[in-house]
Amino acid sequence: MKLNDVQRIAHLSMLELSQAEAEAVLPQLQAIFSLVEEMQAVDTTGLEPLAHPILFLRDLAQPLRDDGVTESDHRTENMLSAPAQQDGYFLVPRVLE
Numbered sequence: 845m846k847l848n849d850v851q852r853i854a855h856l857s858m859l860e861l862s863q864a865e866a867e868a869v870l871p872q873l874q875a876i877f878s879l880v881e882e883m884q885a886v887d888t889t890g891l892e893p894l895a896h897p898i899l900f901l902r903d904l905a906q907p908l909r910d911d912g913v914t915e916s917d918h919r920t921e922n923m924l925s926a927p928a929q930q931d932g933y934f935l936v937p938r939v940l941e
Contacts, residue, residue, distance in 0.1 A: 845870065850866045
């Protein structure tokens, strides 16, 4: 990757980069593309794609907890401090007219 590639990518992305900014971004992009090339070099024949990375870590990761109610209803106690309420809801002054 060269500096004119950075400027072309910036143009396609509709970004305005100065010469100094493009020069600063160049090594970062080179590192990213180097990592991509390294990942593409890995032989993945015979491996099925994962729908989500957690599927690979299922045995290692903590299981997800059940989605259940963990707190009781405190509406009555919470409404005690309300200056105005109606049918269990806080009443507030109108903001828009």
